[in-house]
Amino acid sequence: MGTGLFTRVRRLVAHEGRWMASLGLWVARRPHGVGEGDTAVGYARAQAPTSYGLVFVFAVETVGVSFMLAAYPVAHLVMLVLDLYTVFLVLGLHAAAVTRPHVVGPGGLRVRRGARLDLRVPPERIASARHDVRFPDANRTEDGVLDLAVAAQTSITVELTRPVTVVALSGRRREVHTVRFHADEPRAALAAIGELLPVDR
Secondary structure, three states: OOHHHHHHHHHHHHHHHHHHHHHHHHHHOOOOOOOOOOEEEOOOHHHHHHHHHHHHHHHHHHHHHHHHOOOOHHHHHHHHHHHHHHHHHHHHHHHHHHHOOEEEEOOEEEEEEOOOEEEEEOHHHEEEEEEEEEOOOOOOOOOOEEEEOEOOEEEEEEEEEEEEEEEOOOOOEEEEEEEEEOOOOHHHHHHHHHOOOOOOO
């Protein structure tokens, strides 16, 4: 196995572990990576109806397929495992979004996309932040811009003084000078980010 392929597999396995661990954090109502003095900025509320709808559909499918394959034990077991994994995957991805919020604190801004992406922006790299509702094209990536849309929208745009490096789940790296993300409570998020900016900016 090549080094690049091994790295990608390792990152995917780590991602699996993170969303599975998020289920436990969700049940325990414990956010990940939010310390004393930090402000947690949730973003999962907009995707909750879709996530719960998918869980319901997959759960119904699991029951239906189980009845259809009851006379075929091997096929029934295989499909049951796959269907249950799908249900837990959807729940786990939503749990990761709930328990891994964006974080604003003395260390700067930490923007996340569930268990897939975790970007830290030092406070000195933040030039400005504004409420800016956008509906980015998921099939087109703007050069130097990171879009972390939820329910196909972002609500806050942060401009940086210097680029930061974003590492995707695949391991691909790119430099960005603008970060756009969604916040359930954009005003509270902007107020917290504003406290990181010098008064003279």
